[in-house]
């Protein structure tokens with residue numbers, strides 16, 4: 033498995049938000065995409081999931097050009113996204129949210145139970161709240177729910193859009209620990225973050241995104257020690 | 272103005288209001304279900320209702336061969352005949368509703384057109400259907416055969432429990448109970464709720480949005496068809512512009528209950544039906560339409576989320 037984005041350009045109307053970005057995610061990796069607000073991180077993830085049309089360039093997944101594949105079929109290929117702001121269904125219970133995670137199932141009973149078991153093992157809190165409406169959960173719990181829901185689809189690659197956004201420091205540490213754990217279970221991860229410190233500590237490789245362009249690509253550990261990166265993304269008041 | 276009717280005819284007005292209101296409620300589902308997933312006012316639904324009344328007439332007269340002077344039916348034959356026409360009208364309306372979506376909305380949506388374009392397209396389709404039927408029927412009102420003899424179960428404080436009135440109350444309630452369960456419990460029903468909360472996030476779950484949209488038009492068509500059958504069976508006539516007042520009333524009921532909200536449509540329909548019956552008893556029946564429009568304007572001005580607001584509503588993002 034490999035996710036390869038080549039020379040990607042994406043527009044909102046006439047405005048070019050992504051200006052020729054190339055990113056590779058290899059099997060088993062955690063790759064992080066770091067950038068300030070408005071750099072284009074969310075746009076890249078939405079385009080990978082098929083929510084935004086590609087202007088030019090290509091997205092190759094598992095040896096296949098997925099450009100023509102509609103968004104709702106990409107989940108079944110093995111691409112799941114945890115969207116920015118969690119995107120849970122507030123009027124549905126936690127269990128219903130999880131059930132939605134993979135809408136198209138052939139084996140609805142056994143497979144679903146297995147997946148629920150796995151998600152509940154990873155997030156015991158969700159099991160306690162199974163019958164509670166998603167909208168009544170705390171921010172951290174909603175993030176867990178959104179991640180659990182994405183995992184229900186047994187993704188090959190998991191796209192995470194700013195999972196630490198708006199969370200308390202302790203919950204952030206918790207979420208990042210779980211991200212590493214999910215990765216150890218064999219799920220490849222593309223992690224988008226403004227919280228560069230945590231992301232770079234967890235990731236194998238990293239890309240720096242500035243206004244629609246990749247300006248740097250390196251091993252995550254190297255960027256942690258890169259003076260320019262420290263200045264821009266890790267210094268005091270970085271966000 | 273005549274206030275004494277409120278006391279003298281109270282139970283009769285309640286019963287009639289309930290019957291009328293539940294017909295409104297069924298038609299309002301054609302607006303509310305579609306609005307829930309598309310945020311679009313499906314103006315063509317009034318004409319889907321009109322088609323439903325003519326489908327009922329066509330089935331009774333041209334398919335089953337009954338004339339306006341045919342004797343009423345009884346027993347099993349009555350039940351089967353009505354059931355057949357009922358299902359036929361529902362299917363006809365569902366097909367028309369899905370066709371309208373395909374022709375008037377889907378292409379616009381695929382091109383990313385804004386809501387105003389879809390709204391104009393909806394009005395265009397409804398004019399086309401209306402004027403088409405005007406030509407076909409040469410603007411003539413038509414009478415349908417009285418297949419159902421209008422016998423009464425009895426009286427209660429002046430309220431007449433006639434069989435057709437009871438049908439107009441019981442059938443919609445059954446439909447609402449079934450639909451409510453479908454939307455809250457079934458997998459497809461949940462996909463409708465998911466899309467009404469967030470289209471993007473539903474796609475991320477693997478939900479085919481177009482299919483869900485077709486499904487909501489189908490459901491709205493089915494309930495509107497059921498209403499058309501009941502309406503035609505109760506009033507025994509129809510005309511090409513029968514959908515106009517019905518459409519406004521049903522839309523008002525939807526807005527009153529909180530558009531996009533299934534239970535809101537139910538209560539909004541009942542409330543409007545009652546209000547209309549009481550107002551026309553007090554002021555005269557020429558005030559019916561005025562009442563409906565007044566309610567619509569007042570709700571839009573002061574309570575645009577409807578009486579049940581966001582509380583009963585499935586929360587949307």
Ligand SMILES: Nc1ncnc2c1ncn2[C@@H]1O[C@H](COP(=O)(O)OP(=O)(O)O)[C@@H](O)[C@H]1O
Pocket residue numbers: 044049067068069070071072073074075076
């Ligand atoms: N729906 C939209 N319409 C128009 N412009 C948008 C839209 N969404 C994002 N943009 C623009 O695209 C650029 C990238 O945005 P985004 O991908 O959300 O960045 P990030 O996730 O890194 O904060 C920004 O300049 C933003 O203003």
Ligand SMILES: [Mg+2]
Pocket residue numbers: 070073074075116194
């Ligand atoms: Mg973003």
